[in-house]
Amino acid sequence: MPLGVAMLVLLALSWALLGAETQTEVFGLFGVTAVIAVIASRLKFTESLGRVAVEHERAVSIACVVGILILMALFHEDHFPLLLLGSVLLYATACLGLNIQFGYVGIVNFAGASFFGIGAYTTAVLASHTAMPHLLILAAGGVMAALVGCVLLLPVLRTRGHYGALVTIAFATLFRSFLEVNDTLGGPQGLKIPSLQFFGWDLGEGLIFGGVEFSFYANYVFFALLLCMAAYVCVRRVERSWLGVAMDMVRTDEIAASVFGISIARQKIIAFVLGNLLVGIAGAAYGMMTNYIAPNNFTFADSLILVSMLLLGGIGNPLGVFPAAALILILPEKLQFIQEYRFLLYGTVIIFILLFRAQGLLPRGIRRFFPCAENDPRQ
Amino acid sequence: MIPVSDEPLLRAEKLTMRFGGLVALDALDIEVRPREILGLLGPNGSGKTTFFNVVTGLYAASSGTITFEGRNISGLSPQAVYQAGITRTFQRSRLSLSLSVFDNVAVGNSRMLDHGIIHNLFCRKALLAEYERTVEQVRTLLATFNAALAGKLFHSAAGLSMIDRRRVEICRALISEPRLLLLDEPSAGMTHDETAELMDDIMHVREKLAPFSVVIIEHEMNVIQRTTERCVVLNYGKKIAEGSYAEITVNADVRAAYLGQE
Ligand SMILES: Nc1ncnc2c1ncn2[C@@H]1O[C@H](COP(=O)(O)OP(=O)(O)O)[C@@H](O)[C@H]1O
Ligand SMILES: [Mg+2]
Secondary structure (H helix, E strand, O other): OHHHHHHHHHHHHHHHHHHOOOHHHHHHHHHHHHHHHHHHHHOOHHHHHHHHHHHOHHHHHHHHHHHHHHHHHHOOOOHHHHHHHHHHHHHHHHHHHHHHHHHHHOOOOOOHHHHHHHHHHHHHHHHHHOOOOHHHHHHHHHHHHHHHHHHHHHHHHHOOOHHHHHHHHHHHHHHHHHHHHOHHHOHHHOEEOOOOEEOOEEOOOOEEEOOEEEOHHHHHHHHHHHHHHHHHHHHHHHHOOHHHHHHHHHHHOHHHHHHOOOOHHHHHHHHHHHHHHHHHHHHHHHHHHHOEEOHHHHOHHHHHHHHHHHHHHOOOOOOOHHHHHHHHHHHHHHOHHHHOOHHHHHHHHHHHHHHHOOOOOOOOOOOOOOOOHHHOOOO | OOOOOOOOOEEEEEEEEEEOOEEEEEEEEEEEOOOOEEEEEOOOOOOHHHHHHHHOOOOOOOEEEEEEOOEEOOOOOHHHHHHHOEEEOOOOOOOOOOOEHHHHHHHHHOOOOOOOHHHHHHOHHHHHHHHHHHHHHHHHHHHHHOHHHHOOOOOEHHHOOHHHHHHHHHHHHHOOOOOEEEEEOOOOOOOHHHHHHHHHHHHHHHHHOOOOEEEEEOOOHHHHHHHOOEEEEEEOOEEEEEEOHHHHHOOHHHHHHHHHHO
16 A cells, blocks of 8 residues: 555656756755655655565566556657656666676776667667668677677776776776767767667657557657666566675675685676676667767766766665666756756765765665565565 | 595695795695594684685695695685585674675575576576575574574674674585585684584584584684694694694693793
8 A cells, every 4th residue: 555655656756857847846846755755754654665665576566667657658749758758767777787787796887878889889880781670789789788898807807896997987988089089980970870660660650549649759668668677677687596696795705705616707797798788788779769879978977877876776776776867867857057067966966875875765675586475485 | 536534634735825025824734634623723823814715715825735635726716615615714704794694694505506697597487496495404504503593584694693693604604515614713702601602503513414524713722622622733834733632732832832922
């Protein structure tokens, strides 16, 4: 019951936020959210909600998917909210990939946007110059990101902690310059990407469904949702397996891990490659959705955005990236005065999280390998 | 390979470990016999922990060889030493506090668990069976130590008391049924009574598992007296005495080493 109420409130809030047109509305929404949050915690509602949400994980996931479908239906012909929703889902997918790296095995990847970009650029080139089926091209975008990531593997494995992060920063800077001077890839102007089509379905065309007109972005929201669900299941399975235990051991204590037979390099390689694969696929889909990409979309600052989403959501909790991606992407769009200062905002967000709520919005809990009630051996 | 009964389980020969100019192990010869409990003594800084670190592959010895069950294991990686059947605890507790008790113990059994990507990501049925087996195994092992601890299987390790953390660490080292267990000051940070309780638990569990040898580093002399059959005393990385507890306590060199330190 509390779950249903919470989900409805969440749905109403996200609907209002996506649809808000003036800054006053957004601030009003802030006020309402704050009041709801205070009342909920006063009534000890948040505590019991957390417990119930953990116990009924499947119900929560289904409710989230249904919620997004409802949002999609509510905004059926408004391009902009749908584009935002699709971006949130694809950025969340990319964050899920980074979550394997940062959250599980402990590699901080400050080149997330570069791998996102590799996915998008691969798609642009393949879709304009070859007749490859688009679903394959999406996969190729991911594989390309994973392969290019392998170049970074050696330094990332050799260095420890912060030095590994430096390597990724260097790569992000390099990648951007490479795109800008490379004329075959469109230079600073970037490239156009045809819209996604497969099995005769062109996602770039609006459609009429049950007598209601849908923006073509609704297609992308739907597709992004499928992609996101697949990525989520994948990340959850990594977490809830011996691989997940091994990765957590590598992050928390490399010495203890090696003394108990865990290969540090193997876990890091799996996490880095798998993570970049997901980021690349998300980037490929993003490119097709926006129809146009330029080096400016994939700067070091964009990588920082991805990392701040991870921090805000709660490192290691794949569920956390969704509210975090939503807040970080939607708020600057709705509050114009922030636009100029958005990077200042991201910086502030990171500092505030680290200071006051290091575990993020939805802190990671204890690992539960098989959360369905019927096979939970704790009962 | 089945070791011949008088053949030592582990043999270190002329083992030397230098850190720059400091000689932490100096041409050390140590033998661990099958099924024995060997006490490793010596003042602080005499090289006891370094010996464990070299045996488990964390440090590569400067010279000398280590043989385990007739096989040369010097220079092997920590992972390979673990596969060979040697596990350990650490002087300063090394649990991953953000993980559950189950996670911490289960990782000790990693050589029995299938870490394949396909198995873990796509064969969830098989993984479930393996998982349930492991839960039972971990629960049983924890319960032999302490019934209350077995009830905290899915609590985070951060919430455990010092003695429970030690127990979990020892369970992590025992769950793979090693041939040799290295205990580095298991009593560190615990009261007298807790130490006694923990040692009783270890002896108790040992009877239930396949026979294995133990090397224990310990400062509590009554623990050494009660549990060990033989002791080796180090000073400045050299072996200065070897024998039963009664023999080494009357050894003049040993008394001098300990007096010199105080
Ligand atoms: N990684 C290291 N680097 C440099 N010196 C070390 C290292 N590990 C141990 N030592 C030195 O080796 C000597 C033996 O240390 P240790 O084996 O920890 O003694 P203990 O017998 O108290 O366990 C000490 O002087 C210590 O400072
Ligand atoms: Mg020591």
